[in-house]
Amino acid sequence: MIQLKERTTKAEMLQQLPLIQQLYPEFTEQFYGDLLDEMLTNNYKQVVAFENEIAVGLSGFWVGTKLWCGKYLELDNVIVHPNHRSKGVGKLLTEYLNQKAIDLGCKVVALDAYTNNFPAHKFYFNHGFVPKGFHFVKFLKEK
Template structure:
């Protein structure tokens, strides 16, 4: 297994097929436009490859908030269905942990949908705990992926 950090629109677009496991209706055009907005705001991805095939990835952001100081936020954690339960998620998580340490972060944060119980179990097993609720107010439902 090989781990790579993806930082450009071109690098990230090469793994578009993987993002479609989570967002099957995502178009390349929409994804590219999102990336062009996100990358200048510190967005990157870390991906795991087996024989040049992307078998898992997550996006992440680096920032500072008043309540945490420096932090990393995990965004869209995806493991190819054929590679689940094979340690790919732990490899990605370990990479993010190391990155957070290198950047002197106080914590790593993420959102998991309330009904995604397998994800909750995975994150609990990695030492994550719920700290609050992430509230949203929908302005345009058609804009969701």
């Protein structure tokens, strides 16, 4: 049985590094921790899916307000361990965060998905998400 738990502290989130490395294999604990130091000051949180006390999926999330939509909840890096995909973990995470957005009075749930991540596009379409526009980026320097 999958249990969802919110994580709000750096120490709790650092424990999720192996899952984060599924998407960002180059991340070290130090680098991830430095990012969390900045992100946590901007109300970043995570919801983690556990099966038998083992983390099998997670999504970061933020709540904010923008002119185009008002109050919103943004999913950030939805990750499901490859051994646990197609078992409903992603659905549980997105449904949990959708309900959280409703409970918080958000008008929109938003997310970004890489343009070449077609499995993610299919998943999000199947869960009621639609593309609203383009998320343009301009890289100012290499990582």
